[in-house]
Amino acid sequence: MMLRGTLWMLLRSQWLLLLAITLYGWAFSATPDRALEALKVAGNSFSSVLLLIVAVMGLVGVIQVWISRDLISRLLGRQGGFRAFFIAAACGTVLIGPAYIIFPLLMSIRAQGARWGVIVTVLAAYAVKIPMIPLEVQYLGWGFSLTRSLLTILFAIPIGLAVEAIMERPTADGGH
Secondary structure, three states: OHHHHHHHHHHHHOHHHHHHHHHHHHHHHHOHHHHHHHHHHHHHHHHHHHHHHHHHHHHHHHHHHHOOHHHHHHHHOHHHOOHHHHHHHHHHHHOOOOHHHHHHHHHHHHHOOOOHHHHHHHHHHOOOOHHHHHHHHHHHOHHHHHHHHHHHHHHHHHHHHHHHHHHOOOOOOOOO
């Protein structure tokens, strides 16, 4: 019985990896040459982001150790008030890189006391990416870039507040 529970937990936690292994097994049985080519492409993609993933995990660790829970709670929690949302919007606009870098970082500060609304505001404002604006302007023009950036930042805080209201709504079992 214990083995069945452990196996079930493994399947639930590693389903994506197991699905990928199964699909690669099927691909190798169907067309080995193309499956090997796909595996090489996947390996190259993984190796290109591996250093970045390790760096982000290191940054998450540093934040958890060096930045106190009290400071995060004071700046980005309920104590931070509305100022926390402006900090979140500003931080979201200067972050660059793929989203898989930001998710662990945001969950780390969430675990240290940041509000759900702050987390969502960072994610919403992250669509602006100030360092990328010159490239956007080059392809899409100033009018589009400024309009999109302003509307994104203006709606980031209301979206954060709306998601926070939903996340903190009591459930039928009395929890959140």
